Amino acid sequence: MVYTMLVYVMGMMNLRLGERAAVSTLFLPLLIALVLAVTILLQRKANA
Amino acid sequence: MREPLSIRVTTYALLALFVFMVAVPLFWMVTTALKTNKDLYEDFTYLPRHPTLQHFIRVIERDGLLTNIWNSFRWLGDDRGHVVVSAFAAFSIVRYKYRGGSGSAASSCSSTCCRPRCCSCRSTRSWSRWAWQHAEVADAHLSLVHGALLHLDADGYFRSIRPSWRSTRWWTAAPRSGPVPDPPSLSAPGIVASAIFSFTLAWNEFLLAWSSPRTRPR
Numbered sequence: 001m002v003y004t005m006l007v008y009v010m011g012m013m014n015l016r017l018g019e020r021a022a023v024s025t026l027f028l029p030l031l032i033a034l035v036l037a038v039t040i041l042l043q044r045k046a047n048a
Numbered sequence: 049m050r051e052p053l054s055i056r057v058t059t060y061a062l063l064a065l066f067v068f069m070v071a072v073p074l075f076w077m078v079t080t081a082l083k084t085n086k087d088l089y090e091d092f093t094y095l096p097r098h099p100t101l102q103h104f105i106r107v108i109e110r111d112g113l114l115t116n117i118w119n120s121f122r123w124l125g126d127d128r129g130h131v132v133v134s135a136f137a138a139f140s141i142v143r144y145k146y147r148g149g150s151g152s153a154a155s156s157c158s159s160t161c162c163r164p165r166c167c168s169c170r171s172t173r174s175w176s177r178w179a180w181q182h183a184e185v186a187d188a189h190l191s192l193v194h195g196a197l198l199h200l201d202a203d204g205y206f207r208s209i210r211p212s213w214r215s216t217r218w219w220t221a222a223p224r225s226g227p228v229p230d231p232p233s234l235s236a237p238g239i240v241a242s243a244i245f246s247f248t249l250a251w252n253e254f255l256l257a258w259s260s261p262r263t264r265p266r
Binding site for chain 2: 001002003004005006010017018019020021022023024025026028
């Protein structure tokens with residue numbers, strides 16, 4: 001099972017809202033890091 | 049020249065609205081993760097009264113979160129592989145000639161009919177040949193609506209890479225002799241690429257549905 005399915009099963013089927021939000025929150029730093037990396041790469045490409 | 053005040057106010061108001069719409073779900077997600085079950089289900093508050101990490105500890109220890117994250121990266125790699133194969137297939141359609149020159153992919157292709165026109169990359173040739181063989185199966189699985197949408201998307205994408213593709217014949221990369229381009233010759237790369245992509249996506253969905261019940265959370 002992938003983690004998005006885990007979130008769906010937790011939140012929608014089992015109604016464990018706190019744990020569902022915890023799984024999503026654990027991925028938030030990774031998402032922010034990816035956004036920053038892509039932004040820096042795009043700016044570097046635009047300035048080149 | 050400075051913009052009028054009304055335009056600046058409207059711009060910043062729309063930006064603030066956009067930030068609000070993005071920030072509220074994130075705020076809701078983080079605060080929900082930090083609340084206790086009592087705060088969530090009995091005494092609802094917008095901010096957690098007694099912040100706790102119990103939900104984080106529970107999902108990591110009890111629900112095998114790391115296993116699910118590993119599975120997610122595996123599926124991500126699988127999807128990227130499908131995109132690469134589809135790109136090689138589109139490349140082969142433009143750079144190679146296929147026996148027949150007309151008809152469907154299923155009837156005009158075999159594993160030995162590809163021959164390079166001007167490309168010396170052998171690995172690319174073998175990859176594109178493999179992808180072309182899968183187009184035969186994809187042609188049978190292509191749904192009408194999904195295929196039409198993907199066709200529009202992929203056709204526009206591939207045509208944007210090289211404008212000279214607009215003057216190609218049906219299934220070949222030879223220059224057109226007629227003055228008016230016909231629609232099938234314009235959309236051939238997009239149709240085949242979308243067929244392959246639909247096929248690989250269908251298998252992706254099937255494998256996901258097949259393997260999900262075996263790893264349900266405890």
